[in-house]
Amino acid sequence: MMYNSRISGTGYYVPEHVVTNNDLADIMDTSDEWIQERTGIRERRHVAKGDGNTTASMGVKAAEKAIESAGIDRDDIDFVVFATLSPDYYFPGPGVQLQQDLGLKTVGALDVRNQCSGFIYALSVADQFIKTGMYRHVLVVGSELHSLGLDMTTRGRGVSVIFGDGAGAVILSREEDRSKGVLSTHLHSQGEHAKELALIAPGMGKRWVTQILEENDPDDLSYYPYMNGQFVFKHAVSRFREVIVEGLEKNKLTASDIDLLIPHQANLRISQFIQQKFGLSDEQVFNNIQRYGNTTAASIPIALAEAREAGKLKEGDLLVLAAFGSGFTWGSAIVRWS
Numbered sequence: 001m002m003y004n005s006r007i008s009g010t011g012y013y014v015p016e017h018v019v020t021n022n023d024l025a026d027i028m029d030t031s032d033e034w035i036q037e038r039t040g041i042r043e044r045r046h047v048a049k050g051d052g053n054t055t056a057s058m059g060v061k062a063a064e065k066a067i068e069s070a071g072i073d074r075d076d077i078d079f080v081v082f083a084t085l086s087p088d089y090y091f092p093g094p095g096v097q098l099q100q101d102l103g104l105k106t107v108g109a110l111d112v113r114n115q116c117s118g119f120i121y122a123l124s125v126a127d128q129f130i131k132t133g134m135y136r137h138v139l140v141v142g143s144e145l146h147s148l149g150l151d152m153t154t155r156g157r158g159v160s161v162i163f164g165d166g167a168g169a170v171i172l173s174r175e176e177d178r179s180k181g182v183l184s185t186h187l188h189s190q191g192e193h194a195k196e197l198a199l200i201a202p203g204m205g206k207r208w209v210t211q212i213l214e215e216n217d218p219d220d221l222s223y224y225p226y227m228n229g230q231f232v233f234k235h236a237v238s239r240f241r242e243v244i245v246e247g248l249e250k251n252k253l254t255a256s257d258i259d260l261l262i263p264h265q266a267n268l269r270i271s272q273f274i275q276q277k278f279g280l281s282d283e284q285v286f287n288n289i290q291r292y293g294n295t296t297a298a299s300i301p302i303a304l305a306e307a308r309e310a311g312k313l314k315e316g317d318l319l320v321l322a323a324f325g326s327g328f329t330w331g332s333a334i335v336r337w338s
């Protein structure tokens with residue numbers, strides 16, 4: 001007996017501290033105009049000293065809301081999948097912190113590290129466990145704390161103005177009707193471009209922390225994220241399009257069947273490009289990068305929670321999720337909302 005899975009609950013949490021483009025212009029050579037024109041971002045959230053926010057704790061807060069919205073008890077959760085590129089510890093990953101802090105039974109906790117595609121990968125993993133009948137309710141979390149790891153000087157402006165902190169979560173639950181819920185997921189990678197969007201050190205393959213400290217080189221950029229922006233942009237627009245088409249074709253659907261597209265929030269220009277390629281209206285594409293920046297693995301579940309709360313998802317709607325990012329990795333999910 002095979003099942004489908006459905007998104008039965010959504011939740012998100014973002015830190016209270018709002019950082020506007022002008023706030024960034026006070027500390028580096030950038031401008032509100034440049035950031036809005038190139039990315040669409042107006043403001044983002046950063047954790048603040050003393051607010052207690054970590055990747056794991058924000059994930060817990062988002063998860064609590066998702067559990068409440070699903071109307072289940074936390075003891076009903078059979079498994080946790082946690083996606084992030086900014087874990088509290090190098091190891092173990094934040095999945096186990098969340099298991100503890102949410103007060104879950106000793107259920108399995110899996111960490112996924114596929115950066116901007118992390119949520120789609122995590123959703124796909126959870127979907128497989130539910131499809132086979134192994135689990136009934138899986139908690140899927142995406143959470144990122146970028147701000148403390150960015151180069152907040154002019155040197156790092158090409159990256160640091162883009163990323164924001166926050167967390168989103170969904171509960172994926174068994175759906176008996178196989179024409180409803182997650183219809184298919186599609187995952188891809190191309191390691192050839194791993195270094196075009198990466199944080200190289202510290203890592204066992206390159207240089208460990210002790211060596212970085214020993215060298216004490218103020219010009220060492222290897223422990224900051226690096227992004228070859230235009231290169232990533234070009235690949236993003238074509239991969240987003242490709243993987244959405246792949247998902248639609250798999251289900252014998254076309255772009256005209258899409259009710260709502262929630263793209264990973266990488267850049268408003270990328271979203272608008274895809275919108276135009278698929279001939280979708282403004283109402284059919286959900287964007288919130290203007291308020292949160294790029295929150296990597298958290299961006300889709302935050303957007304999903306907001307879209308749901310805004311009443312944008314009705315029974316029977318065709319929802320398309322898609323992401324592209326570091327790896328390169330990319331993916332999509334085709335969902336019949338139920």
Ligand code: UT7
Pocket residue numbers: 029030031034035038039116157158159161162228229230231232233236265266267270294296324325326
């Ligand atoms: O989420 C994972 C996937 N990520 C993406 O998909 C991101 C894809 N890439 C992008 O979104 C864009 O490439 C960026 C928003 C990162 C950059 O926009 P761009 O239009 O590609 O700008 P650029 O990197 O080509 O830089 C243009 C100019 C440069 O100056 P010169 O060399 O023309 O004098 C930069 O130094 O803009 C300068 N610049 C800035 N100026 C003001 C770069 N960052 C900033 C900044 N403020 N924050």
